[in-house]
Amino acid sequence: MSTVTPVPGPKGSLLLGSLPDFRRDVLDAYLRGWREHGDVVRFALGPPGLRADVYAVFSASGAQQVLASRSANFRKDNKFYEEIRQSLGNGLLTSQDEDYVRQRRLVQPLFTRRRVDGYADALYEEASSVVDAWRDAPGSVVDLSEEMTRFTLRAVTRILFGADIEAAVDVVRRSFPVIGAYTRDRGTAPVAVPRQWPTPANRAAARAQADLYALCDRIIAERRAAVTDDGDDLLSLLSRAASEEDGSLDADEVRDQVLVFLLAGHETTATSLTFALHLLGHHPKEQQRAREEVDRVLGGRPPVAADLDRLPYLTQVLKEAMRLYPAAPAIGREVVADTEVDGFPVPAGATLLVVPWVIHRNTRYWEDPERFDPERFTPEREAGRPRYAWMPFGGGPRACIGQHFSMLESVLALATFLRAYEVESLDTDIPLDAGITLTAKARARARLTARQLP
Numbered sequence: 001m002s003t004v005t006p007v008p009g010p011k012g013s014l015l016l017g018s019l020p021d022f023r024r025d026v027l028d029a030y031l032r033g034w035r036e037h038g039d040v041v042r043f044a045l046g047p048p049g050l051r052a053d054v055y056a057v058f059s060a061s062g063a064q065q066v067l068a069s070r071s072a073n074f075r076k077d078n079k080f081y082e083e084i085r086q087s088l089g090n091g092l093l094t095s096q097d098e099d100y101v102r103q104r105r106l107v108q109p110l111f112t113r114r115r116v117d118g119y120a121d122a123l124y125e126e127a128s129s130v131v132d133a134w135r136d137a138p139g140s141v142v143d144l145s146e147e148m149t150r151f152t153l154r155a156v157t158r159i160l161f162g163a164d165i166e167a168a169v170d171v172v173r174r175s176f177p178v179i180g181a182y183t184r185d186r187g188t189a190p191v192a193v194p195r196q197w198p199t200p201a202n203r204a205a206a207r208a209q210a211d212l213y214a215l216c217d218r219i220i221a222e223r224r225a226a227v228t229d230d231g232d233d234l235l236s237l238l239s240r241a242a243s244e245e246d247g248s249l250d251a252d253e254v255r256d257q258v259l260v261f262l263l264a265g266h267e268t269t270a271t272s273l274t275f276a277l278h279l280l281g282h283h284p285k286e287q288q289r290a291r292e293e294v295d296r297v298l299g300g301r302p303p304v305a306a307d308l309d310r311l312p313y314l315t316q317v318l319k320e321a322m323r324l325y326p327a328a329p330a331i332g333r334e335v336v337a338d339t340e341v342d343g344f345p346v347p348a349g350a351t352l353l354v355v356p357w358v359i360h361r362n363t364r365y366w367e368d369p370e371r372f373d374p375e376r377f378t379p380e381r382e383a384g385r386p387r388y389a390w391m392p393f394g395g396g397p398r399a400c401i402g403q404h405f406s407m408l409e410s411v412l413a414l415a416t417f418l419r420a421y422e423v424e425s426l427d428t429d430i431p432l433d434a435g436i437t438l439t440a441k442a443r444a445r446a447r448l449t450a451r452q453l454p
């Protein structure tokens, strides 16, 4: 007979279980769950009779089992992914089975290391135009979150879609937060009213979705009008696949793909960059060390892809920022066969969350976890830690396709920014929003002081 222990967890309120805690501050609810109950925790959400169990995994070994070694037992069939599918379509992030295999095979060539390294010039140009624009910032103060969102969105539309659509910034900034909050709320609600009902939340989400679809259609149409079919960016690749006779991609799939890459390709990296700069702006010593490395390695020349390996301290800073602020704070799955995670039983049909927000703070791997300390990522110290103790990009067969793109973009951008400015953060404790991704809920202001370029 098996001797597995039932999964512990908070009782929560009599009426709604842990749902009010999740609604109030889900990141805090995860952390408290881990502190009080351990590495695998069961949260009961909703009123008795409609209560849904959500299993949360807070250990590196558990994450590895769910995402990699036992990944066949966990699918993207959970409510949260279903909500994303409803809002953003069936692109590479949400698709499964044959659709997924076909889509991934199609876009994979654009994300090989060599190919991504070829985007370095464009990334540097976009980062330089941010640096130029900052010279006119009123009072030399900027909101890092707004600046980084604009930067990453411009970079992704230019590189992946060959488009320069300034209007995209407004539409995306207005629409994605609405979809994010809506997805999170419906994803945890015991019962959600049908999307077609004219409630204020449904109407706002439908409007946001329509605006995003219109934006994607416009990106696709403008691109079609502008070029022949020999482009080699994502949009050209998708359009060619759509016009092939075997119908390997239909028009909706092209739009869904554009939408997913628009979201996944910018908001996440914007969060990493925002918090990397925000943290450096509070830690002048670390900032100075990173800048000295940049000056030493680059001198006066623009950064190139090979500099990623030559800027180890800056990369450590970025990794530490991504540890403290993982852009995907929880990664959801549905359990499809009774199985065990870290020795605890999880039943088929349950929702399961792998939670980098907590794994990145688990004291089993991280001493004094709330402290900003890039030294944690020296090669020696990294080698002493389990692979999944740091996992902002997920892992296993569904790991992030944009990992190298994002790291290259962030390091080149940080090098470009730090070379031109000293950064002083003016806000502490930026409130966070954990919708589809983790974002700053308030401004993260920084005062910039221009430097004499070396």
Ligand code: HEM
Binding pocket: 092, 093, 094, 104, 260, 261, 264, 265, 266, 268, 269, 272, 326, 327, 328, 331, 332, 392, 393, 394, 395, 397, 398, 399, 400, 401, 402, 403, 405, 406
């Ligand atoms: C800091 C930056 C980023 C973070 C933290 C991040 C995080 C993640 C995570 C955790 C997953 C796995 C989700 C799951 O297993 O359910 C994922 C998947 C994905 N990411 Fe990223 N991502 C980042 C940047 C990017 C960029 C720059 C792109 C595109 C250019 C991108 C595109 C995607 C796509 C398409 C998937 C789905 C991949 C698949 O299932 O095959 N991401 N990302």
